[in-house]
Amino acid sequence: MSALSPFLLDRSVTDKFLSLDLKDDPRIQAEYIWIGGSGEDIRSKTRTLDALPSKIEDYPEWNYDGSSTGQAPGHNSEVIMVARAVFRDPFRGGNNVLVMTDTYDNRGKALPTNTRAPAVKIFDQAKDEKPWFGIEQEYTIFGFDGHPYGWPKGGFPAPQGPYYCGVGADRAFGRDLVEAHYKACLYAGVKISGINAEVMPGQWEYQVGPCEGVSIGDHMWISRYIMHRVAEMFGVVVSFHPKPIQGDWNGAGCHTNFSTQAMREEGGMKAIIIAVEKLGKKHKEHIDVYGKHNELRLTGKHETAPISSFRYGVADRGASIRIPTQAEKDGKGYFEDRRPASNIDPYVVASKIVDTVCLWDGK
Amino acid sequence: MTSPFLLDHSITKRFLSLPLPASDTRIQAEYIWIGGSGEDLRSKTKTLDSLPSSVGEYPEWNYDGSSTAQAPGHNSEVIIIPRAVFRDPFRGGDNVLVMTDTYDNKGVPLPTNTRHPANVIFDKVLDHKPWFGLEQEYTIFGFDAHPYGWPKGGFPAPQGPYYCGVGADRAFGRDIVEAHYKACLYAGVNISGINAEVMPGQWEYQVGPCEGISIGDHMWVSRYIMHRIAEMFGVVVSFHPKPIQGDWNGAGCHTNFSTKEMREEGGIQAIYAAIDKLSKKHQEHINVYGKHNELRLTGKHETAPITEFRAGVADRGASIRIPSQAAREGKGYFEDRRPASNVDPYVVAAKLVETICLC
Numbered sequence: 121m122s123a124l125s126p127f128l129l130d131r132s133v134t135d136k137f138l139s140l141d142l143k144d145d146p147r148i149q150a151e152y153i154w155i156g157g158s159g160e161d162i163r164s165k166t167r168t169l170d171a172l173p174s175k176i177e178d179y180p181e182w183n184y185d186g187s188s189t190g191q192a193p194g195h196n197s198e199v200i201m202v203a204r205a206v207f208r209d210p211f212r213g214g215n216n217v218l219v220m221t222d223t224y225d226n227r228g229k230a231l232p233t234n235t236r237a238p239a240v241k242i243f244d245q246a247k248d249e250k251p252w253f254g255i256e257q258e259y260t261i262f263g264f265d266g267h268p269y270g271w272p273k274g275g276f277p278a279p280q281g282p283y284y285c286g287v288g289a290d291r292a293f294g295r296d297l298v299e300a301h302y303k304a305c306l307y308a309g310v311k312i313s314g315i316n317a318e319v320m321p322g323q324w325e326y327q328v329g330p331c332e333g334v335s336i337g338d339h340m341w342i343s344r345y346i347m348h349r350v351a352e353m354f355g356v357v358v359s360f361h362p363k364p365i366q367g368d369w370n371g372a373g374c375h376t377n378f379s380t381q382a383m384r385e386e387g388g389m390k391a392i393i394i395a396v397e398k399l400g401k402k403h404k405e406h407i408d409v410y411g412k413h414n415e416l417r418l419t420g421k422h423e424t425a426p427i428s429s430f431r432y433g434v435a436d437r438g439a440s441i442r443i444p445t446q447a448e449k450d451g452k453g454y455f456e457d458r459r460p461a462s463n464i465d466p467y468v469v470a471s472k473i474v475d476t477v478c479l480w481d482g483k
Numbered sequence: 484m485t486s487p488f489l490l491d492h493s494i495t496k497r498f499l500s501l502p503l504p505a506s507d508t509r510i511q512a513e514y515i516w517i518g519g520s521g522e523d524l525r526s527k528t529k530t531l532d533s534l535p536s537s538v539g540e541y542p543e544w545n546y547d548g549s550s551t552a553q554a555p556g557h558n559s560e561v562i563i564i565p566r567a568v569f570r571d572p573f574r575g576g577d578n579v580l581v582m583t584d585t586y587d588n589k590g591v592p593l594p595t596n597t598r599h600p601a602n603v604i605f606d607k608v609l610d611h612k613p614w615f616g617l618e619q620e621y622t623i624f625g626f627d628a629h630p631y632g633w634p635k636g637g638f639p640a641p642q643g644p645y646y647c648g649v650g651a652d653r654a655f656g657r658d659i660v661e662a663h664y665k666a667c668l669y670a671g672v673n674i675s676g677i678n679a680e681v682m683p684g685q686w687e688y689q690v691g692p693c694e695g696i697s698i699g700d701h702m703w704v705s706r707y708i709m710h711r712i713a714e715m716f717g718v719v720v721s722f723h724p725k726p727i728q729g730d731w732n733g734a735g736c737h738t739n740f741s742t743k744e745m746r747e748e749g750g751i752q753a754i755y756a757a758i759d760k761l762s763k764k765h766q767e768h769i770n771v772y773g774k775h776n777e778l779r780l781t782g783k784h785e786t787a788p789i790t791e792f793r794a795g796v797a798d799r800g801a802s803i804r805i806p807s808q809a810a811r812e813g814k815g816y817f818e819d820r821r822p823a824s825n826v827d828p829y830v831v832a833a834k835l836v837e838t839i840c841l842c
Binding site for chain 2: 122123124128131135210213269270281282284285286287288289290291292293294296297299300301302304306307309312313314317319353354355356423433435436437438444445446449
């Protein structure tokens, strides 16, 4: 089997239709996106709206068949989606939009998989602290044949070393996907702050932020949706598994950079240390929500700290929490929680950090 | 021959050409640095809120030096400082390539930071207005690690028809050469020409004249652009000075040099004085003129043996060649033919200036 899907259709045919001019017809296509029953799968469907709404509240509620996504029983299958954040659609262009939603049963109760609703409650309580997040999303590109993209058929590439931030056909695999995603996210209005090739060949990273409060989750989930759609167009598959290949190959994380207003102001290092010490006391609680299979990744090797121990340090990439050198110099700034895996739910991780750091007295 | 891992670039293009609204002034800045081997180039991208108006306005950044053999894991941050900006031929628009140099978290240049010490030297000789023109030779290899254009598992017909040649049986990979040339022009690199070289699959481009430190910036960015373009074509470019043993040319980085004095009337005297100084420091220069150069400087294939120093007008078997025109006009420049293709231009340029202007 080849590395690319054999089921790709001729995009130029699609383009001829996508570029048809609707002239004065104000109808738009809105892609409603939600998180499915596994807590990791992203789903979407489209509806035509008579005109582009001017604010998020003007987007109608909608519903889908929850029994087909592991989220509702067949006899009572409607799941309500409420529109929460809107982005420009990089696939359809024009005035078309992507709409991030969250999910409720028909009594208006948030589904168990709706992690946004409980996160919002936490963020609302900590609003005055202005919590900012920057998340470093690592991911691995796989061929349609299930082999990491760029890896020789049935084998392994040369050991890690040349690939991190590398250039060349023998070091960087799949850059087109990375570039297409980066631009699509910029266009969509996602707050994508950068990209780099990662240590394992076929592995890349993009960063989203700084975003305040719950918007980090909206921007992150949309960025993942866009990634899966772009990969689909290229005929490859993107995985957010934290340890896709066993052996001397890096895992994939979602390092989470965090700060409150107090940390960003003069003398903020004091608040950073207090926060990090609090996190140290709740290590296991955090690890529990920092991604499935994370124990395969947090081994103490490959620039991680072991999952069972908690350690923080300046510029220390083997620590659970790294305080950037610049923050130490300036006496203020942010810290980086290196524990979250690539498959985390950003709503959960962001609100958990705020819960521990802003809403808990530490005792 | 070409990588089987190329994705459909027409899909990428449709995204790259998505227009950002006028109110969105964000740009993508590709920060480039030299890695731990002194030869490997690395880069990553940062979104900036808007295009800065001068290099001094680009923010400092940092990367994980433990992943490029430039720092230990427990103290891994390497600071990169922007030094020169070029337009990005891959992303277009207002996006940029930013050549940087590297420092530890105390502000000390890394051992692999050759730009910093070069700059110290160049600052002392500003009045000499040293100009450089470098002839970068390189070899294209297929994804299968065989020279591009060479028959599978074998060798092509002997050298002779390939230098500046035309035809599918004589010129291999011209698309890469053309794409690179235009990309460099677009980027603002001072690329002055190209030609097919003596060995099939081998080419040359020239950068210059550049004054002082900028030769290094332009050269390293031109190499970065070359690697990226080769990556897009699914082939690999090598700057090894003797990629194939046997009766096949090596690859050099002939370095053309002049000071203001040499370029003015009667400058030939200054040229001879400079060559005299170089003759006394042959081994010192050879030491920084590229690894594996002994495989290339054999006395054959238009080189002088690595142990000998010889200068001559129009002499391609010499270490230093004085162009006929310079001899005729009594002024001009000279060509140091010793540097290998994998040379560090910051090092070579600074070494020449140090020997000629400061000794």
